[in-house]
Structures are given as C-alpha cells and as structure tokens.
Amino acid sequence: MKLYIVRHGETEWNKARKIQGQVDIPLNEFGRTLAKKTAKGLADIKFDLCYTSPLVRARETAELILAGGTTQIIEDARIEEMAFGEYEGRCCSKKGWELPDEFGRFFDGPDRYQAPEGGEDFAQVKKRTGEFLNELCKKAEYQNSNILIATHGAALAGMLNNIKGRPLTEYWGDGVHKNCAVTEVEVIDGIPKIISENVVYYDDEVEPWEE
Structure with a gap:
C-alpha cells in the first residue's frame, strides 16, 4: 500500500493568516492552481481510492488532483482539521496577532497547549x-493500492507524529507542511514508513504558515 498524504491548497484565510480550524473555507484561485500543478506532478500514479476531510478545501484539492478520473472519494471526519473553537477566524500572524499570549504554545509547546471552548488539544x-x-x-483489501489522502496542516502533522512514534512535544516535526505538499508513505504488513515528506510540484512562492 502506498499513501500519498496532501495538505489542501491555499485559501483566502491562509493568506490572511486567520485560523480556519473547522470553518468551511473554500480554496482561492491560487490554491486551485497549486492543486492542478500537484495533479500534474502525480499524473503517473494510478489512485485506487481517495480519503478526504469533509471540509471543502480538502475535498476540492482531492477532486482537482483526481480530475478526469473515476477514483472513489470517501469523506472521513477523523482527518478533518483541528477544532479551534472560539479562536477560529482570528489572525495568528506575528504582525496581526489577535489571540491570547498562551496560544503561542500551539507552536512551541503543543504538549502544554490548552484548547479553547469548543476546541481540541493535540x-x-x-x-x-x-x-x-x-x-x-490494516485493510487487507487495500494492500496493493495507491491511496490519496487530502487533509489539513495540524491533522497531517498528527498522522506523521503517529507514524514516527514521536511524543507530543515533537508534534510539528519540521513545521507545518506547505499547501499541496505531498508526503509518500509505504505500508508493509500494516506498518507505515515515510518515503518522502513535504514535497511540492510547483515553483510558486508560498509564505511559511507561521509568519
């Protein structure tokens, strides 16, 4: 089994550095362009199945990557973005910060991060x-399949943290993946192993999410 895990394309809230969480924000035109370029980069792979977050920015990314094909797309809420409750919609850039100081733990102390009302912790x-x-x-019927997974920054980091067997203190690994970045995972006897991580198939400049 091969898994190709992709973070969704850019949205207007990504550009504005607003916390999206589970607010259903669509891709912007640049985000659609990134997804189409990613589709070209993955054109040689025949996807047998796709799992996506139910949020439109992830599903549209999957649909653009699979455009013209007949690959089944299955929504799964377990790979939806992290919920931020009352923080959703607020700016988290260094210049436009609209959050309590303790939200800084989201970046540098995920094990100590306290979820707001209606939100989730790591x-x-x-x-x-x-x-x-x-x-x-563990699905035996998928052992010879190529599977596309369209998800979000924090959810994707959670999957990789599980695969690597790392503690919550190292939740972010090398940082938030770029929009439409692809991580390839090979699964043998039910055990996933990362082959490549955070690979992009475009030359466009995308500012780091943390800025």
Whole structure:
C-alpha cells in the first residue's frame, strides 16, 4: 500500500493568516492552481481510492488532483482539521496577532497547549488521526493500492507524529507542511514508513504558515 498524504491548497484565510480550524473555507484561485500543478506532478500514479476531510478545501484539492478520473472519494471526519473553537477566524500572524499570549504554545509547546471552548488539544487530534491511519493500514483489501489522502496542516502533522512514534512535544516535526505538499508513505504488513515528506510540484512562492 502506498499513501500519498496532501495538505489542501491555499485559501483566502491562509493568506490572511486567520485560523480556519473547522470553518468551511473554500480554496482561492491560487490554491486551485497549486492543486492542478500537484495533479500534474502525480499524473503517473494510478489512485485506487481517495480519503478526504469533509471540509471543502480538502475535498476540492482531492477532486482537482483526481480530475478526469473515476477514483472513489470517501469523506472521513477523523482527518478533518483541528477544532479551534472560539479562536477560529482570528489572525495568528506575528504582525496581526489577535489571540491570547498562551496560544503561542500551539507552536512551541503543543504538549502544554490548552484548547479553547469548543476546541481540541493535540492529544485529541493525534488520537483520531492515529485511529484513522491504523484502521486504513490494516485493510487487507487495500494492500496493493495507491491511496490519496487530502487533509489539513495540524491533522497531517498528527498522522506523521503517529507514524514516527514521536511524543507530543515533537508534534510539528519540521513545521507545518506547505499547501499541496505531498508526503509518500509505504505500508508493509500494516506498518507505515515515510518515503518522502513535504514535497511540492510547483515553483510558486508560498509564505511559511507561521509568519
């Protein structure tokens, strides 16, 4: 089994550095362009199945990558973006910061991050994304399949944190993946192993999410 895990394309809230969480924000035109270029980069891969977050920015990314094909797309809420409750819609850039100071733990102390009302902490996201991954990797009928997974920054990091067997303190690994970046994972006997990580198929400049 090969998994190709992709973060969704850019949205207007990405550009404005607003926290999206589970607010259903669509791709912008640049985000659609990134997805189409990613489709060209993955054109040699025949996808047998696709899992996507139910949020439109992830589903549209999947649909653009699979454009013209007949690959089945299955929505799974376990790979939806992290919920931020009352923080959703607020700016998290250094220049436009609209959050409590303790939100800084989101970046530099995920094990100490306190979820706001209606939100999730990192342990919760790691648990649900890990359950999704474990269930998928054990499906005998998919052992020879190429599977596209369209998800989000924090959810994707949760999956990779599970695969790497790292603690919550290292949740972000090398940082938030770029929009439409692809991580390839090979699954043998139910065990996932990362082959390549955060690979992009475009030359466009995309500012780091943290800025």
